Amino acid sequence: MPRWEPGARERLVLAAVDLFTEQGYDDTTVAQIAERAGVTRSTFFRHFSDKREVLVAGQESLSRLLAEGITEAPSDATPLEAVGAGLARASGAMGPHNRELGPRLQAAVAASAELQERDALKSVGMAAAMTEALVGRGVPETAAHLAAEMGVLAFKRGYARWSEGERSDDDTLAPHAADALAELVEASALLR
Template sequence: MARWEPDARLRLVRAAVELYAEQGYEATTVAQVAERAGLTKATFFRHFPDKREVLFAGQEQHATLLADGAAAAPDAASPLEAVAAALDHTTASFPPEQRDFGPRLRAIVGSTDELRERAAFKRAHLIAALTDALHRRGIPDPTATLAAELGVEAFHRAYDRWSDGGGPSFGDLARAELQALHAAATALH
């Protein structure tokens, strides 16, 4: 094996998703994932601390994109408009070639308590990052937290629809989901 391989991180993610879908998460080892990717076990651990984290590879990128998008919204933007800007900012992280990951990833994550727990932690991390960005815009709680929670729920609902082949872009779906959630929240009164 070469000492350095291009796109090692993405290759490890793809290999893990394939193997976890084929033989189950718990039955798959890090060594098998590395071998499938054509890399070493040491290379795996340079990118991920354990076999669980390979499934959540984009978490930090998504948290950063959401926060940066909210920060870049116009000064006069409402909290929901800032969240919409945050969602728009994440669109580039969902290229069309990654659509096929979604259904398999959801099935794998849904297969064990450990992965469902990690997914819940990821959701909380995204909400915290977006809430912090809204606080920096001067939006107080509970408005900032509620807007962030709506945004992250829209993010996940859009991802599910996008990876199932719905809609032309993640951004369009995310905005539509945010509008639908806002309408549902408004109907609660």
């Protein structure tokens, strides 16, 4: 089996999600994941510290993209407009691979308490990155945190709709995330 094949990281993620779904998280080993992906165990450990880490692959990049979009939003953007810019930036990095993986990933997470905990930590990381970017724009911390939490919820709702919805070549995550954020803003007006 060749070393350093291109796409090893993506193949590892797909193999892990498939195995978690087929036989459960607890019954899946790193060796099985590596074998299914066509790589060695050492290649697995070059990419991930353990099998839990497979499911948060890309979290750092996602958080960075969200924060960059917020930071680069026009200076007169409201906090939620800046969050919308962050969602648009991160959504642009999501392709067909992410869309196909969504439902399978959700099924694997739903079947494991440990993975649910890991997924929650992913949300915390996304919110922290957006909060920091908003505070950097001069948004008061409480407002920044609230806007960031709305951004996380919008991303999750938009991603769920996108990954589970009808497929078309020109359908991207961005409008789904934007629609979800608009719905949350509208719903928040009912809280007064």
